[in-house]
Amino acid sequence: MKKISKLMFVIICGSTFCGFTSYSLADVFTLTPQVGPSVISNGIDDTNKVKILRLPDKTLISVYGQSQFMANDAYDVKSREVRKPWDLVVQYSIDEGETWSSPMNFDNTAMFSSALGIIESSGPPPLFPAGSANEGYVDLSSDPRAVSYPGDSDKPQVFNSGNNIVVTWNSKYCPANPTLPPGEQRFITYLELNGITIPYACLWVSRLQWNSSIQQFNAVGDLGELYKTEQLTSGFRDVKQDVPIPQKTGFAVVWQEDPLGLQLGGSDGPGSGASGA
Numbered sequence: 001m002k003k004i005s006k007l008m009f010v011i012i013c014g015s016t017f018c019g020f021t022s023y024s025l026a027d028v029f030t031l032t033p034q035v036g037p038s039v040i041s042n043g044i045d046d047t048n049k050v051k052i053l054r055l056p057d058k059t060l061i062s063v064y065g066q067s068q069f070m071a072n073d074a075y076d077v078k079s080r081e082v083r084k085p086w087d088l089v090v091q092y093s094i095d096e097g098e099t100w101s102s103p104m105n106f107d108n109t110a111m112f113s114s115a116l117g118i119i120e121s122s123g124p125p126p127l128f129p130a131g132s133a134n135e136g137y138v139d140l141s142s143d144p145r146a147v148s149y150p151g152d153s154d155k156p157q158v159f160n161s162g163n164n165i166v167v168t169w170n171s172k173y174c175p176a177n178p179t180l181p182p183g184e185q186r187f188i189t190y191l192e193l194n195g196i197t198i199p200y201a202c203l204w205v206s207r208l209q210w211n212s213s214i215q216q217f218n219a220v221g222d223l224g225e226l227y228k229t230e231q232l233t234s235g236f237r238d239v240k241q242d243v244p245i246p247q248k249t250g251f252a253v254v255w256q257e258d259p260l261g262l263q264l265g266g267s268d269g270p271g272s273g274a275s276g277a
Contacts, residue, residue, distance in 0.1 A: 046067035046083070048067075053158060053165065055210055056162060062091045062093075063089070072147050072150050077198065080193070085110040086110065088107040092217075112150070118140070118197040138197070159246055161251075165208040166246075186235065193264075198262075201235065202239055208227045
């Protein structure tokens with residue numbers, strides 16, 4: 001029997017859930033003026049995986065990962081190095097990219113932790129002893145190298161439909177939530193990396209709405225925030241490769257879940273491995 005190593009999921013969001021009333025797909029466009037490249041970040045914080053959108057009123061929206069200076073670092077399985085955790089931020093330009101707003105963090109998970117991890121490549125963690133209820137499983141809590149792993153966020157996936165903007169991503173911050181499908185956040189220990197241990201990721205989504213008349217974002221959050229960010233999965237399986245898809249009355253999200261955690265792979269393709277492919 002062939003073993004299933006990856007699962008694909010889809011979620012549909014309707015008009016009531018999403019708060020959107022109508023959609024029209026964005027047009028293909030040419031960036032003007034045709035000069036560049038332009039630096040829109042502060043040049044101090046490390047950045048990652050920028051995505052650009054253009055709204056009907058010609059406002060440019062930039063979404064990207066930005067490093068956050070937290071107490072604990074994250075481990076990048078692609079680059080095989082320790083780095084600061086990412087949060088996702090958004091900036092906008094109302095003058096064809098000449099000037100940009102300050103970045104707004106709509107993610108805010110890097111400051112939190114929901115699981116332990118090991119970012120030192122110095123040997124595998126200990127196992128629960130024989131006779132215990134968890135015999136043979138990794139016992140992270142007894143390893144002095146284990147730290148509170150930050151909510152490191154992966155690349156953003158974005159689309160806009162009119163002035164409605166949707167961003168999906170996966171993050172290592174997966175707090176227990178009774179409204180989500182059952183399952184406690186798990187982790188993977190990479191023996192190939194001499195014991196590096198990383199929590200599984202869960203799926204997040206954020207929705208923003210641009211107001212062309214006042215040229216700023218509308219307050220759409222429950223507490224008046226300019227964004228509405230929600231956790232969609234528990235971290236029981238490791239989320240990767242999320243894709244949001246616009247629909248007539250809402251949007252769908254398709255993603256991959258790895259029951260055994262993200263595998264490093266053999267870099268047989270054009271990438272560096274650990275991509276979830």
